[in-house]
Amino acid sequence: MPSLTRPLHADSRKSVVDSWLEQTIPKGMISLEGSSILPTTELPDDGMSLRDDASTSASSMIIPGSTSTGTSERLITSSPLFRSTLKMNGVHIDNFGTKTPKDIEELVTKHIRRKRDSPRLGSEERDEITSKIADSWDKPxxxxxxxxxxxxxxxxxxxxxxxxxxxxxxxxPRNPEYPHGLVTPKTDRHYGFHTALKSSWSPTELAAASHPSVRPYSQPTNDNLFSLFLLEVKSEATGGTLYAAESQLAGSGAHRVQSMR
Incomplete structure (x- = not known):
């Protein structure tokens, strides 16, 4: 039986892709001012929390600091190459604050670094916290x-x-010209506003935040709306490092910034 399909000409393929992008990605969602880095539209394809990675032609090409299944190669957040993945997808870690824009620096100074007079913990509260830390010291x-x-x-x-x-x-954020995507966030602790069951927001506000096209941005998980405070905790007992935690939080932070945009 003759084939019912035939290869598309290059111009036709481009037309199909352009049409799909126009229907899939809302206008105004191009990020990072003038760059070609776009928010992704696909869902996780497995439970490994890693996505959009290039495949290699042989297992001998596996990069140190990666995991491999068959011929596919996946970077992990503890890899020294993962910072390159962050950068190539438009995420920069400014360890020394030398590239922080002035308006952001003023915002951080005013709201985050301002002096706070926190109440001192009572002896029972200190004992409870100390006990929890001691119990978890050698845990995963x-x-x-x-x-x-x-x-x-x-x-x-x-x-x-x-x-x-x-x-x-x-x-x-995703750079289509770079072979590795960011790790899908799975933050240890994050805090945000209540979802509909416990929220005091108006029905109109909740309807907007829960709209199917908005939900991936307003509600990254079913735990809360607009997660704003993120924590990544590592255990020395299982080889956790600050480097890996920073890499993970950089991806999570980029996720939330892009969502607010």
Whole structure:
């Protein structure tokens, strides 16, 4: 039986891709001023929380600091090459604050670094925190992350806590000309506004935040709306490093910034 399909000419393929992009990506969602880096539109394809990675032709081409299944090669956040992945996807870690824009620096100084007179902990509270840290000192990451709950008490009437769940992928910046995408965020702890069941927002506000086209940006998980405060905890017992935590949070932060844009 003759084939019912035939290869598309290059111009036709370009036309199909352009048409798909116009229908899939809302106008105004191109990020990073003038660059070609776009928010992604695909969902996670597996439970490994890694996506959009290049495949190699042979296992001998596997890069140190990566994982491999068959012929596919995936960078991990602890790899020395992962910072290149961040940069090539438009995410920069400014360790020394030398490239921070003036308006951002003023915002950080005014709201984040301002002096706060926190109440001192009572002896019972100190003992409870010390006990939790001691119990978790040699434990793996999921148990170590429990410490954050008592170190960062929150008013649960206004804020919802979530964590350890794969986020949506649509807001992640992606450079289509670079072979590696960012790791799908799975932040240990994140805080945001209550979802519809506990929220005091108006029906109109909740309807807007819960609209199917908005939800990947407003609600990366089912835990809360507009996650704003993110924590990544690492355990020395399982080889966790500050480098890997920073790399993970850089991706999570880019996710939230792109979502707000």
């Amino acid at each position: 990451e999921p148990m170590v992350s429990d410490i954050s709950s008592c170190l960062f008490p929150v008013d649960l009437k206004k804020v919802s806590q979530g964590g350890d769940t794969l986020w949506s992928t649509q807001p992640l």
